[in-house]
Amino acid sequence: MKRWSQVNSFRAQSVVGSFTLCDVKLEKRFRGALPIEEHGWQIGVIVGRSGSGKTSIAKQLFRDGYIRGFEYTHQCVLDDFPEELETGEITKALCSVGFASPPDWLKSYDCLSQGEKMRVDIARALCLDKPLIVFDEFTSVVDREIAKVSAFAISKAVRRSKKKFIAVTCHYDVVDWLEPDWVFCTDDMTFSRKKGLGRPLNSKSVGAAIAFGKCFGNITI
Numbered sequence: 001m002k003r004w005s006q007v008n009s010f011r012a013q014s015v016v017g018s019f020t021l022c023d024v025k026l027e028k029r030f031r032g033a034l035p036i037e038e039h040g041w042q043i044g045v046i047v048g049r050s051g052s053g054k055t056s057i058a059k060q061l062f063r064d065g066y067i068r069g070f071e072y073t074h075q076c077v078l079d080d081f082p083e084e085l086e087t088g089e090i091t092k093a094l095c096s097v098g099f100a101s102p103p104d105w106l107k108s109y110d111c112l113s114q115g116e117k118m119r120v121d122i123a124r125a126l127c128l129d130k131p132l133i134v135f136d137e138f139t140s141v142v143d144r145e146i147a148k149v150s151a152f153a154i155s156k157a158v159r160r161s162k163k164k165f166i167a168v169t170c171h172y173d174v175v176d177w178l179e180p181d182w183v184f185c186t187d188d189m190t191f192s193r194k195k196g197l198g199r200p201l202n203s204k205s206v207g208a209a210i211a212f213g214k215c216f217g218n219i220t221i
Helices: 054-061 087-096 114-127 144-161 174-178
Strands: 010-021 024-034 043-047 132-135 164-169 182-185 190-193 218-220
Touching: 024 054, 024 190, 043 054, 043 144, 043 174, 054 164, 087 114, 087 144, 114 132, 114 144, 144 164, 144 174, 164 174
Parallel strands: 043 164, 043 182, 132 164
Antiparallel strands: 010 024, 024 218, 182 190
16 A cells, blocks of 8 residues: 555645547636645545545545545345454444434345435445555535534544544535544645644534635646
8 A cells, every 4th residue: 555655745636637629628626735744643524515526536645545436235234244244343343333223123134224325335445455444435425414424423433443534525514523633625626624623623624614625626628
């Protein structure tokens, strides 16, 4: 896995679109820097409006930890977890992320609600033998009350697991509930870090307070 020291002060540049129209080449590029360190943090958030480069940046900088699209093939969601895990370990993981409903554990993934699916996905991610989990579209498909409860439970689960977790999302309110150690806002490519034992970062300090997204990067025609 890439050492965090290699990511420190790394300048990200992602080409997310390149096409030719009447012999004119159009490209959209994003530039930014995430001065994070190897130690001293557990939860980070990459947040910003749609099309601002969140996924491209997450994939480029944290490729080894990027999680998206688990496969579910069994009639019981418990059977979709790694075979080497005991049932008690699986149910403990599900409870830790706020999905403590034994009857629903016996359903197939397709029969679960969107909120339940998200929590199952994150429970599976936390069960992986990975020191870093990068979860895209975090809480994007659930209502904000479910998002609040889920994010709070997931934050506690991550802290107990000793893993590193990065949520990639277009919802700024997640910052209030996850209480991350750092936030990178792709609206203006700014990085914010929690200062020691000081007050937690909040959504008012990132793009949610901006009426319109700030232009950044460049378009070459």
